Amino acid sequence: MCHRCDYETLLEENGLNAGRNRMRVLEVIGDNEGPVSATEIHRRLIRSDPINRVTVYRILDLLVENGIVERISGEGRSFYYGLAANENHRPHPHFYCRRCGGVQCLSPGSLTVDSEPLLQTFSGRVETVAVRVVGICAHCTTSVQGKIS
Amino acid sequence: MCHRCDYETLLEENGLNAGRNRMRVLEVIGDNEGPVSATEIHRRLIRSDPINRVTVYRILDLLVENGIVERISGEGRSFYYGLAANENHRPHPHFYCRRCGGVQCLSPGSLTVDSEPLLQTFSGRVETVAVRVVGICAHCTTSVQGKIS
DNA sequence: TTCTTCTTGCAACTTAGTTGCATTCGGTGT
DNA sequence: ACACCGAATGCAACTAAGTTGCAAGAAGAA
Ligand SMILES: [Mn+2]
Ligand SMILES: [Mn+2]
Ligand SMILES: [Zn+2]
Ligand SMILES: [Zn+2]
Numbered sequence: 001m002c003h004r005c006d007y008e009t010l011l012e013e014n015g016l017n018a019g020r021n022r023m024r025v026l027e028v029i030g031d032n033e034g035p036v037s038a039t040e041i042h043r044r045l046i047r048s049d050p051i052n053r054v055t056v057y058r059i060l061d062l063l064v065e066n067g068i069v070e071r072i073s074g075e076g077r078s079f080y081y082g083l084a085a086n087e088n089h090r091p092h093p094h095f096y097c098r099r100c101g102g103v104q105c106l107s108p109g110s111l112t113v114d115s116e117p118l119l120q121t122f123s124g125r126v127e128t129v130a131v132r133v134v135g136i137c138a139h140c141t142t143s144v145q146g147k148i149s
Numbered sequence: 150m151c152h153r154c155d156y157e158t159l160l161e162e163n164g165l166n167a168g169r170n171r172m173r174v175l176e177v178i179g180d181n182e183g184p185v186s187a188t189e190i191h192r193r194l195i196r197s198d199p200i201n202r203v204t205v206y207r208i209l210d211l212l213v214e215n216g217i218v219e220r221i222s223g224e225g226r227s228f229y230y231g232l233a234a235n236e237n238h239r240p241h242p243h244f245y246c247r248r249c250g251g252v253q254c255l256s257p258g259s260l261t262v263d264s265e266p267l268l269q270t271f272s273g274r275v276e277t278v279a280v281r282v283v284g285i286c287a288h289c290t291t292s293v294q295g296k297i298s
Numbered sequence: 299t300t301c302t303t304c305t306t307g308c309a310a311c312t313t314a315g316t317t318g319c320a321t322t323c324g325g326t327g328t
Numbered sequence: 329a330c331a332c333c334g335a336a337t338g339c340a341a342c343t344a345a346g347t348t349g350c351a352a353g354a355a356g357a358a
Contacts, residue, residue, distance in 0.1 A: 019305075019355095039345075052307050057346065059305095077226045077314070078345060095273065110267040113280060118259040123287035124244065130281045131262060138272035168324095168336070188314075201338050206315065208336095226345070227314060 002030040002083050014066040021051060025059045026068070034104040035072055035080035035094065074103055075134060093130065097137035104137065151179040151232050163215040170200055174208045175217070183253040184221055184229035184243065223252055224283060242279065246286035253286065 007026040011018040028041050042056045060081055063069035070084040075096045080103050085091040092108040115129045156175040160167040177190050191205045209230055212218035219233040224245045229252050234240040241257040264278045 017304085017355095021306080037345090053345095054308080054347080055306055061347095073222050073224055073226075075222055076344095077222075077228075079226075093267075095271070095275075097273070098276070106267060106271070110270065111262060111264050111278070112266075113260060113262040115260050115282075117261075118242075118255060118282065121259065122244070122255070122282075124246070125285040125290055126244075126282055127247070127284040128282070129260070130283065132279045132281055133264075133267065133271075133275055133277070134279065135276040136274040141274055166324095166335085170336080186314090203316080203339080204337055210316095 002088065005030060005083065005086075005088055010068055014068060016062065016066060021055060022059050022063070024048075024051070025056060025063070029069060029081050030083055032082075034102065035070075035074075035082035037074075037078045037080055039078065041081065072103070072130075074101065076101060093133060095133045095135065095137065097140055098134060099136050099140040102137060102139075106133065151237065154179060154232065154235075154237055159217055163217060165211065165215060170194075170204060171208055171212070173197075173200070174205060174212070178218060178230050179232055181231075183251065184219075184223075184231035186223075186227045186229055188227065190230070221252070221279075223250065225250055242282060244282045244284065244286065246289055247283060248285050248289040251286060251288075255282065 007023055007030065008018040010026070011022060016022065024045055025041060028044050029036060038053075038056055038060055041060070042051070042053045045051045045056065060069065060071070064071045064081075067084055069081050072080050072082065072094065074080050075098065082105070083089055090108040093106045093111050095104040095106055096102075097104075111131050111133070113129060113131055115126070118129075119126060156172055156179065157167040159175070160171060165171065173194055174190060177193050178185060187202075187205055187209055190209070191200070191202045194200045194205065209218065209220070213220045213230075216233050218230050221229050221231065221243065223229050224247065231254070232238055239257040242255045242260050244253040244255055245251075246253075260280050260282070262278060262280055264275070267278075268275060
């Protein structure tokens with residue numbers, strides 16, 4: 001993801017002007033195969049051109065507030081950022097690798113959840129029902145087999 | 150939760166001696182109606198008797214390592230702790246309130262997830278499939294209605 | 299250009315958790 | 329009672345991730 005989204009339009013639709021840094025952040029998020037942490041986004045950006053980490057955090061906050069980017073909490077203490085669901089991207093579950101900490105997107109149909117019983121009985125307001133799959137990713141399982149320990 | 154579990158036995162089954170602080174931590178976790186943060190556990194414990202926060206963190210690590218307590222990540226940056234699933238407690242989904250940050254246990258049957266399609270196709274090792282419900286809890290929805298803003 | 303607003307950088311701060319090391323506690327053996 | 333040893337605790341310092349205040353710089357509007 002994502003080669004179907006025009007980030008410039010996405011920003012301007014929300015009344016945000018498409019400055020260079022906002023575009024850069026969106027490109028890192030959209031080019032990655034799964035959600036990325038703020039630290040990782042910053043690390044990738046400073047390779048091409050210096051940018052302050054606070055600026056990255058502020059841009060991420062802005063994008064999340066405007067529903068362009070989705071913030072998800074991983075297994076550790078940091079947040080991960082991916083393109084928010086829209087007409088091009090259906091909501092989907094994520095896989096969290098316990099070993100490398102990476103997060104992968106799973107296909108939208110790979111897990112189905114029936115939330116009717118909950119919606120009937122729950123007294124608060126349910127906004128989202130997310131499925132989180134935890135385990136060891138393919139890359140980590142194979143690389144551990146070959147590891148000398 | 151939980152008045153069916155004997156914490157002393159639970160500890161000794163795992164080769165841990167049931168010292169006073171371990172028992173106290175387990176009691177706070179088990180008496181709470183949902184998962185609690187380490188900070189909250191510490192805050193409650195120091196009301197009855199002083200205990201260092203590092204001690205709380207170390208006990209929690211130990212209980213998690215031994216499968217007595219389950220560590221879950223909330224919507225924020227901190228972890229929450231609840232009694233791990235066992236013969237008395239079936240696994241169940243949790244509800245996360247965006248407003249107050251609280252976590253509630255939902256009944257085991259309130260949500261059902263079909264993970265077969267994923268298990269057939271996924272190339273890594275799937276260990277757990279958890280459902281996370283996010284929204285505004287009953288307490289927060291009612292108290293907001295009466296709020297002057 | 300000048301005025302104003304948006305954007306960025308920097309330093310300091312906060313929160314949640316971790317680590318190293320010294321002290322103390324709870325047994326066990328004598 | 330004593331010495332001994334490992335487990336448990338406390339304290340200070342440190343780290344990771346994110347936030348805040350404020351000043352400086354860039355970009356637009358007039
Ligand atoms: Mn995704
Ligand atoms: Mn629970
Ligand atoms: Zn991995
Ligand atoms: Zn609430």
